[in-house]
Amino acid sequence: MKRATNQLTIRPSVSRIRGAVLAAGLGASVVLGAGTAFASGTTGATGTAALAAGTTAESVAQQATAQSKAAAKKASDAKKKAEDKKKAAKKNAASWKSPVKKYTLTASYGTGGARWAAKHSGQDFAVPVGTPVSAVHTGTVVKAGPNGAGDGPAYGNAVVIKHSNGKYSQYAHLSKVNVKIGQKVKTGQKIALSGNTGNSSGPHLHFEIRTTPNYGSALNPAAFLRSVHVSI
16 A cells, blocks of 8 residues: 555656656747747848938939939030030031132221212222132032123123022123023132222222122122121
């Protein structure tokens, strides 16, 4: 009977030990799991914040770069536009020239006097007889010859050239005509030699800018030449 009692006493003790060990293990697992979850959650929040900050910084940098490129392009375009304008002005100036190189300006457009039936219709360039006379711009010869090329004997030998802008240039009192009607001429090309023919008080070139090929449609030639960047 005594032996049985001892066995009953030992069994509950073993059960209690096993329960304690099991509870301890379960507690450790719970604690460990919670810690892991906490650590995992903390790392995720920090990483997300860092990623967001990096993305924002990158976006700002990209925007700054884009703005810088846009500003540089705008400045480059403005510079190119200014250069193109300067080139165009230079080209335009080169496309029109004075009809003679060395001269003295005498009677101007609109001058009155006994020498003319009406006010002077052109600009006179005093030059020696035989001075080369050049086309002021590219065009087509529409009048050439004596008797003012059809405008009357007062002009002597004359030439009229039609230009692409609808204007006409006239050259009068010539000693020699070097072109013929229908001929194409270039800016600066020699078309005649100056003289003293017709109603002239001395060797000179009478030069007109007209709106038609005929007498009576003259404009102020000095003002017109200035408008195409030619100073006389």
